[in-house]
Amino acid sequence: MVNKDFNKIGEKHCDSLEATYSNGFWFRGPLKKYLDFNYNDSIIHVEINQARYRTITLTSSKIIKLSEISALLFSLEKLLMLFEGRFFTLIKLNYKGQKENEKEYDLYSTESLNRRLAYYETDSWHYLFKPEFLNFYDYLSPNIIEKWLELESDLDIVHQVVLYNLSNIKLPCDVKCAYLIQSFESMVELIKKYDSELLCNLPPEKQEQIRKLQTEDSRKISIINCIEAVITNFGTEIFSLELNNNQGEFFKILKNTRHRIMHIKRNQQDKYLTGEQSILYLVKISYLYRIIILKILGIDLSLYKHQLLQLVNKWNNYNGILANFLLQLNS
Numbered sequence: 427m428v429n430k431d432f433n434k435i436g437e438k439h440c441d442s443l444e445a446t447y448s449n450g451f452w453f454r455g456p457l458k459k460y461l462d463f464n465y466n467d468s469i470i471h472v473e474i475n476q477a478r479y480r481t482i483t484l485t486s487s488k489i490i491k492l493s494e495i496s497a498l499l500f501s502l503e504k505l506l507m508l509f510e511g512r513f514f515t516l517i518k519l520n521y522k523g524q525k526e527n528e529k530e531y532d533l534y535s536t537e538s539l540n541r542r543l544a545y546y547e548t549d550s551w552h553y554l555f556k557p558e559f560l561n562f563y564d565y566l567s568p569n570i571i572e573k574w575l576e577l578e579s580d581l582d583i584v585h586q587v588v589l590y591n592l593s594n595i596k597l598p599c600d601v602k603c604a605y606l607i608q609s610f611e612s613m614v615e616l617i618k619k620y621d622s623e624l625l626c627n628l629p630p631e632k633q634e635q636i637r638k639l640q641t642e643d644s645r646k647i648s649i650i651n652c653i654e655a656v657i658t659n660f661g662t663e664i665f666s667l668e669l670n671n672n673q674g675e676f677f678k679i680l681k682n683t684r685h686r687i688m689h690i691k692r693n694q695q696d697k698y699l700t701g702e703q704s705i706l707y708l709v710k711i712s713y714l715y716r717i718i719i720l721k722i723l724g725i726d727l728s729l730y731k732h733q734l735l736q737l738v739n740k741w742n743n744y745n746g747i748l749a750n751f752l753l754q755l756n757s
Contacts, residue, residue, distance in 0.1 A: 427537045435534045436493030440523030442485040443495045447514040453480050454561075463568035465575075470498060472571075474563075480514065492521055492534050498575075503546070504585070505574045508716050508723075509565070511557025512548040545589035551599075551705050552592055552712065555740045559716065559730040570723050577722060580619075584612045592712055600683070603704035606711050607684040610652040613718055617656070620722045624660075632659050650681040660721075661714045663731065664738050667748065672755040679755075680707070697754070706747050713737070 455476040462471050469487040474480065482502065484495055496519075507513055519538055521531035578585060588609050591602040617624050625633050654677050657665050668676045675697075682698040699707060713734065717727055727734070742748045 427533070432534070432537050432541075433493070435530045435537075436491060436496075438492050438524075438527050438530050438534070439489040440492055440495065440521045440527070440531065441489060442483060442522045443492075443499055444481055444483040444518075444520040444522070445499055445516060446518040446520075447480040447482070448517050449480075449514045452478055457563055459563050459566065461566065461568055461571075463571045465498065472502070479517075489523065492531070495521075496538060501575055501578055502571065504578065504589070505566075505571065506562050507548075507589075508719055509558065509560045509562040511559065511712075511716070512553050513546045516542060516546065544595050545586060545593040547594050548592055549594040552709060554744075555737055557709075557737065559720070559733055560725070565725055565729070570725070573723050577719070581612075581616075584609065588712070588715060592708065598701065599704040599708060600686070600699060600701050603699055603708050603711075604684050604686050606708055607649070607653070607680050609711070609715060610649060610656050613656045613715065614652045616718060616722065617659075624718065624721055628659060649684055650677050653677050653680050656714065656718075660718055663727070663734060664710050664713050664717075667742060667752060668755065671752050675755045683707075702745070702747050703751055706741060706744070706751075709741055710738070 453476040457474075457476040459474040460472065462469050464470075465486075467488070468490065471485040471487075473483040473485075475483075482499065484499055484502075486495060503513060503516075516539065519535040521535060523531070587605065591597075591606045654673075657677075658669070658673075662669060665676070679697050679699060682696075683704070686698055717734075721727065
């Protein structure tokens with residue numbers, strides 16, 4: 427189907443959308459979650475049911491465009507990914523509403539599945555160990571959904587770039603990692619905008635470090651300053667071993683890794699992350715990014731710190747990668 431025809435059908439209206447997901451096994455359950463949130467001048471009722479499959483049903487209090495309710499579903503998926511650390515396979519979309527539009531509903535459903543973006547397929551490395559921080563059933567609320575819709579709009583393409591680098595797209599891990607390190611600049615911009623949510627629990631000296639960045643033009647802040655500010659203020663639980671060994675060298679290696687996508691070989695530095703190290707830091711930096719986004723949404727690290735530390739410990743001990751990297755830091 428060409429874009430013109432797809433977009434035209436997307437202007438049709440419906441009352442609800444039911445999406446079905448599979449994880450290849452059984453989801454935790456049976457579980458059910460019901461809530462309502464405000465969207466424009468409507469109320470969206472959400473039902474999430476989970477057993478063999480997960481179903482998410484969105485029902486609008488007013489008729490709504492197919493494209494619009496689909497976008498809400500995909501936004502909700504991205505919110506759940508912040509809790510769970512991965513996406514699940516979407517196997518069915520079912521639009522309901524006006525009987526005369528049923529044929530168009532089926533066409534739109536089929537085409538939407540065919541057009542599913544690649545970042546909705548998380549690379550299997552990220553769930554080598556279960557990457558869930560929190561059970562969203564316990565914390566998902568109308569307020570969090572509404573805040574996420576606003577934040578997602580503010581993030582614009584930044585969040586999509588992060589998700590692509592966590593997906594199974596056919597890019598080498600060192601390239602993905604280099605692009606993900608670039609997101610430290612975006613994290614600083616988030617911290618500058620949402621300082622009241624992010625700085626409230628930091629000691630005064632840490633707040634001062636961030637506020638120095640707040641007075642500078644983001645375009646003029648070096649990547650290594652962004653890396654240092656974000657990791658030392660929000661990533662100490664994730665990067666404690668690196669920080670306790672040679673944090674200056676660690677920050678330089680991350681910077682050098684990012685510079686590989688910016689400069690030709692003769693202008694690159696000697697030390698940067700190897701392929702297997704890139705896998706480790708794709709995971710650890712993604713944890714840091716999720717922590718910051720969840721904090722902005724009002725979900726404090728204290729609620730899942732134990733789970734985070736268990737995950738970090740498993741990765742720190744995986745295949746000797748970190749042990750060899752720490753030797754490199756001190757060589």
